[in-house]
Amino acid sequence: MNAEESIARWVRPELRAIRAYHVPDASGLIKLDAMENPYPWPAEMLEEWVEVARTQAVNRYPDPDASAVKQALRVRMGLDDRFGLLLGNGSDEIIQMLAMSMAGPGRSLLAPEPSFVMYRMIAEFTGMQYVGVPLNPADFSLDLPAMLDAIETHHPALVFLAVPNNPTGNCFDERAIRAIVDASPGLVVIDEAYTAFSDGNYLHLLESNPQVLVMRTLSKEGLAGLRLGMLAGDRAWLEQIDKIRLPYNINVLSQAAVRFALAHETVFEAQTRLIRAQREKMIEALRGHAHLQVWSSAANFVLVRAPEGRALEIHAGLRQAGILIKCLHGSHPMLEDCLRITVGTEAENQQFLQALDSIL
Ligand SMILES: *Cc1c(COP(=O)(O)O)cnc(C)c1O
Numbered sequence: 001m002n003a004e005e006s007i008a009r010w011v012r013p014e015l016r017a018i019r020a021y022h023v024p025d026a027s028g029l030i031k032l033d034a035m036e037n038p039y040p041w042p043a044e045m046l047e048e049w050v051e052v053a054r055t056q057a058v059n060r061y062p063d064p065d066a067s068a069v070k071q072a073l074r075v076r077m078g079l080d081d082r083f084g085l086l087l088g089n090g091s092d093e094i095i096q097m098l099a100m101s102m103a104g105p106g107r108s109l110l111a112p113e114p115s116f117v118m119y120r121m122i123a124e125f126t127g128m129q130y131v132g133v134p135l136n137p138a139d140f141s142l143d144l145p146a147m148l149d150a151i152e153t154h155h156p157a158l159v160f161l162a163v164p165n166n167p168t169g170n171c172f173d174e175r176a177i178r179a180i181v182d183a184s185p186g187l188v189v190i191d192e193a194y195t196a197f198s199d200g201n202y203l204h205l206l207e208s209n210p211q212v213l214v215m216r217t218l219s220k221e222g223l224a225g226l227r228l229g230m231l232a233g234d235r236a237w238l239e240q241i242d243k244i245r246l247p248y249n250i251n252v253l254s255q256a257a258v259r260f261a262l263a264h265e266t267v268f269e270a271q272t273r274l275i276r277a278q279r280e281k282m283i284e285a286l287r288g289h290a291h292l293q294v295w296s297s298a299a300n301f302v303l304v305r306a307p308e309g310r311a312l313e314i315h316a317g318l319r320q321a322g323i324l325i326k327c328l329h330g331s332h333p334m335l336e337d338c339l340r341i342t343v344g345t346e347a348e349n350q351q352f353l354q355a356l357d358s359i360l
Pocket residue numbers: 035089090091092093116162165166191193216217218219224227228229
């Protein structure tokens with residue numbers, strides 16, 4: 001049997017049908033495509049880190065509970081001891097753990113659309129039915145009646161709400177979120193990947209709702225390379241999900257680097273403030289283009305709609321000019337002609353805006 005035949009025989013059909021998550025080659029380009037923090041660590045901090053790294057025993061397995069990291073994160077989040085905290089190798093891994101603990105025949109995962117693509121992909125990997133409910137096309141707010149209908153029809157085991165939402169950049173209305181929580185038979189996960197760039201958060205929903213879990217990540221604030229996501233909520237729920245976590249999912253260097261970084265959190269907070277200010281400047285500059293539709297954003301990226309039929313050309317033109325952004329055209333009917341630009345440094349944003357000017 002050749003490889004193709006044995007693959008067809010053995011690899012799960014739903015997996016064979018999935019296209020792999022594509023990460024474009026960004027070498028030599030200004031990266032405004034993946035919501036990374038554009039600032040490297042200050043030189044002094046790097047020196048200090050090298051000293052810390054020297055003392056790490058990489059020949060030993062890491063602390064399986066990452067307790068010191070968790071304690072530092074609890075303090076930072078202001079998370080009450082009544083609640084549990086679970087860590088993942090990025091929040092992507094947490095989404096996977098949640099799906100793996102709930103998957104089974106007839107189990108579904110529901111999310112508004114367009115939203116974070118990993119919800120659908122992980123539902124498919126784990127054999128869950130994925131239910132996507134369109135947002136209101138005018139302003140990307142939750143279509144509450146449609147959400148409630150879909151919840152009643154599908155009884156989802158998991159509902160994911162990204163607040164602020166990726167790729168639309170807006171926050172959902174608290175009353176709508178509460179109504180979804182009240183109607184949901186299973187878990188509702190509030191994905192706060194971008195909460196540092198917005199004005200509020202939903203940690204308070206944990207108080208009276210044991211089926212609500214709040215998920216965060218350090219990726220967008222500056223530690224994408226370390227891969228650390230966290231899930232906060234009811235201890236009994238998290239104990240169940242923790243059974244599916246691989247014992248050493250947070251490696252020695254990540255644990256040490258996250259603790260080190262959290263001890264220097266003012267550096268990241270200053271960078272976040274800078275990114276937020278730059279975001280407003282970028283929005284203002286983009287709104288100067290009569291032919292672009294520009295949405296406001298509570299995250300570290302901006303969503304724009306290009307003139308009809310021009311998104312691919314603009315994306316390619318920017319690439320020619322050495323700038324990588326994300327083209328969303330074709331990814332969802334509501335994102336026709338749309339482009340997503342991550343906020344970079346002031347110099348990077350300037351270069352982007354100039355290149356865009358010459359293309360338009
Ligand atoms: C980027 C992103 C994540 C994944 O973050 P990692 O912690 O890097 O895996 C999760 N949710 C949303 C909405 C995101 O945009």
